[in-house]
Amino acid sequence: MPLPVPVLPEGVDPAWLPPAAFRAVGGRRTLIRGSGPPAETVHGEVAEACRRFGGRVVRDAQPGEGAYDLVLDLGGEGLGEEGFTCAREGGTTTVTATCGRGLLYGLFHVVRLGEAAFTGAWARETHRPALALRMLDHWDNVAVHPVMGQVERGYAGGSLFWEDGRARGDLERVRAYGRLLAACGINAVAVNNVNVHETEAHLLTDRIGEVAAIADVLRPYGVRTHLSVSFAAPVVLGGLPTADPLDEAVRGWWATATRRVYEAIPDFGGYVVKADSEGQPGPFAYGRSHADGANLLAAAVGPYGGTVHWRAFVYDHRQDWRDRTTDRARAAYDHFVPLDGEFAADAVLQVKHGPMDFQVREPVSPLIGAMPRTRLAVEVQVTQEYTGQQRHVCWLGPMWSEVLRFRHDPESSVGERARGGLVGVSNAGDDPFWTGHPLAQANLYTFGRLAWRPDAEPREVLDEWIGLTFPKAPERLSDGLHAVLDGSWRTYEKYTAPLGVGWMVQPGHHYGPNVDGYEYSPWGTYHFADRDGIGVDRSVATGTGYAGQYAKPWAELYESPGTCPDELLLFFHHVSYGHTLHSGKTVIQHIYDTHFEGVAEVEEARRVWAGLADLVEPGRHARVAERYEEQLRSAREWRDQINSYFFRKSGVPDERGRRVH
Numbered sequence: 001m002p003l004p005v006p007v008l009p010e011g012v013d014p015a016w017l018p019p020a021a022f023r024a025v026g027g028r029r030t031l032i033r034g035s036g037p038p039a040e041t042v043h044g045e046v047a048e049a050c051r052r053f054g055g056r057v058v059r060d061a062q063p064g065e066g067a068y069d070l071v072l073d074l075g076g077e078g079l080g081e082e083g084f085t086c087a088r089e090g091g092t093t094t095v096t097a098t099c100g101r102g103l104l105y106g107l108f109h110v111v112r113l114g115e116a117a118f119t120g121a122w123a124r125e126t127h128r129p130a131l132a133l134r135m136l137d138h139w140d141n142v143a144v145h146p147v148m149g150q151v152e153r154g155y156a157g158g159s160l161f162w163e164d165g166r167a168r169g170d171l172e173r174v175r176a177y178g179r180l181l182a183a184c185g186i187n188a189v190a191v192n193n194v195n196v197h198e199t200e201a202h203l204l205t206d207r208i209g210e211v212a213a214i215a216d217v218l219r220p221y222g223v224r225t226h227l228s229v230s231f232a233a234p235v236v237l238g239g240l241p242t243a244d245p246l247d248e249a250v251r252g253w254w255a256t257a258t259r260r261v262y263e264a265i266p267d268f269g270g271y272v273v274k275a276d277s278e279g280q281p282g283p284f285a286y287g288r289s290h291a292d293g294a295n296l297l298a299a300a301v302g303p304y305g306g307t308v309h310w311r312a313f314v315y316d317h318r319q320d321w322r323d324r325t326t327d328r329a330r331a332a333y334d335h336f337v338p339l340d341g342e343f344a345a346d347a348v349l350q351v352k353h354g355p356m357d358f359q360v361r362e363p364v365s366p367l368i369g370a371m372p373r374t375r376l377a378v379e380v381q382v383t384q385e386y387t388g389q390q391r392h393v394c395w396l397g398p399m400w401s402e403v404l405r406f407r408h409d410p411e412s413s414v415g416e417r418a419r420g421g422l423v424g425v426s427n428a429g430d431d432p433f434w435t436g437h438p439l440a441q442a443n444l445y446t447f448g449r450l451a452w453r454p455d456a457e458p459r460e461v462l463d464e465w466i467g468l469t470f471p472k473a474p475e476r477l478s479d480g481l482h483a484v485l486d487g488s489w490r491t492y493e494k495y496t497a498p499l500g501v502g503w504m505v506q507p508g509h510h511y512g513p514n515v516d517g518y519e520y521s522p523w524g525t526y527h528f529a530d531r532d533g534i535g536v537d538r539s540v541a542t543g544t545g546y547a548g549q550y551a552k553p554w555a556e557l558y559e560s561p562g563t564c565p566d567e568l569l570l571f572f573h574h575v576s577y578g579h580t581l582h583s584g585k586t587v588i589q590h591i592y593d594t595h596f597e598g599v600a601e602v603e604e605a606r607r608v609w610a611g612l613a614d615l616v617e618p619g620r621h622a623r624v625a626e627r628y629e630e631q632l633r634s635a636r637e638w639r640d641q642i643n644s645y646f647f648r649k650s651g652v653p654d655e656r657g658r659r660v661h
């Protein structure tokens with residue numbers, strides 16, 4: 001039975017799959033061969049497109065019988081679970097896959113191509129994802145948390161999955177979400193927060209039925225469901241006296257709990273664990289290592305084909321800020337590198353892309369280059385906690401692409417090292433535009449596509465997003481969207497904390513400037529600005545030694561202010577305000593200039609957007625326009641506070657005579 005396309009509630013934006021995106025597929029004669037859930041999904045999509053645009057769809061005839069414009073054939077061999085081929089010959093476009101998910105991805109490939117999929121002829125191309133796991137972690141709480149709300153660091157309304165303390169009864173919107181995810185290649189979702197509070201802990205046991213209901217609606221879109229669990233579950237849920245990973249009763253408890261999970265969800269993806277981090281329980285309490293902890297859970301899920309995603313975000317958030325030798329940036333490497341080779345095959349170590357915490361500019365985590373015998377997943381933050389909270393436009397494609405292409409050594413890029421997958425903290429919620437800021441949809445889409453192909457050109461991915469979201473966009477619209485999105489990450493960087501120093505944000509909620517907010521804080525994130533200079537000395541020679549965690553040539557390059565790239569200078573070094581950058585400017589003048597430029601760029605983007613009013617549907621246009629007002633207000637606040645702060649510290653006026661105080 002064809003699976004009907006999900007029906008969106010009135011007023012909900014269809015994001016990158018409006019009906020018009022299927023125009024080219026709709027008016028054709030299509031043959032679908034093969035069965036199984038994703039093939040039914042494919043059938044439903046094509047049937048709906050035919051209903052709208054004419055054309056017809058036939059099941060299971062032989063390709064030769066009658067002439068078809070499009071053949072979607074599950075008969076291919078050797079393409080794995082997700083691969084497909086696409087070819088066009090004699091007026092027929094043929095997509096072949098071995099498994100249903102491949103067929104689904106093949107259909108969305110054709111949708112992306114639009115008319116071009118039915119023009120000319122081309123030889124068979126093979127498409128396969130570079131990374132097998134392309135996953136979103138939702139930091140969603142089932143119950144509304146008194147401080148963090150329902151979605152921790154969520155800027156798009158409430159949770160898509162949970163409402164009023166339980167799984168939504170109507171999961172049609174979740175089904176529509178699965179469809180959007182399939183169209184950009186995402187194949188896994190963790191449905192609850194990594195900070196597992198008491199209510200959420202029960203999802204693992206007595207509330208697994210709610211998770212199973214979600215898994216049921218995501219499955220036809222090839223999306224597997226994962227769960228964040230508490231390391232203390234055997235104590236909290238099982239009443240055992242300990243959660244010691246080497247204790248037999250604890251191992252037995254996890255084995256039983258996991259068996260029940262798989263009875264409810266046979267294709268369950270596995271567990272996500274934040275342990276010994278920011279107050280979450282972990283193996284340290286029992287004098288055990290994080291490999292012991294991860295392997296305990298790997299042993300539970302492994303026999304069923306599941307994986308444990310063990311997060312490397314482990315650091316001491318009760319540091320003494322007067323002690324200049326402790327350095328939060330070192331923590332993940334110091335904790336985990338000694339454990340390389342000790343993790344079980346079904347354990348994946350999930351590492352944030354930078355050593356700190358999703359700042360607008362960080363070096364790539366040295367840990368990613370230092371654990372060759374461990375399956376690693378790289379984690380990025382799609383939700384814009386530190387990049388404007390979906391009130392500012394900040395398209396992160398270029399940043400992620402830089403990370404994924406970075407090479408710790410000549411052998412492999414980060415994208416190649418991420419054998420355990422690419423994970424993003426989701427930016428979606430129950431907002432009518434899914435992501436609060438309609439342009440933040442581009443981040444979600446880009447994440448999925450870069451996970452499929454880490455070496456893809458982000459600008460080309462953006463073109464795809466534009467084409468799918470605004471089918472038949474006139475050139476002026478697509479130029480305008482590029483104008484406001486392409487450089488938006490660098491614009492954001494310009495008007496916020498300078499040169500990689502990070503963290504000049506309001507503590508707690510992390511929106512807007514607070515020059516000394518984290519300066520005397522046990523969380524361990526400092527800039528050390530005084531009257532003479534600014535920056536954190538992380539050199540081996542005189543600083544915390546962090547630079548030494550990299551392989552050559554990076555260790556050498558970062559070690560000296562003379563060779564360190566400008567954009568990371570203050571991450572690695574404490575320098576005087578008069579220090580000259582490679583750009584030829586002094587640090588203080590760079591700060592002033594970038595802050596003026598950043599605001600001017602936001603003003604310009606706001607102007608460009610206003611000029612697109614006739615080309616964008618009014619509700620969407622108005623939402624973005626309203627957010628630009630806030631972005632501009634906030635960018636000016638950043639500029640004024642940062643410039644005044646550094647003027648007062650340094651006493652150096654702007655050489656161009658602008659007001660900096």
Ligand code: BDP
Pocket residue numbers: 152153194195274278313357358385
């Ligand atoms: C930080 C967030 C916090 C998360 C934490 C994490 O501020 O809400 O719990 O990361 O990744 O960025 O666990």
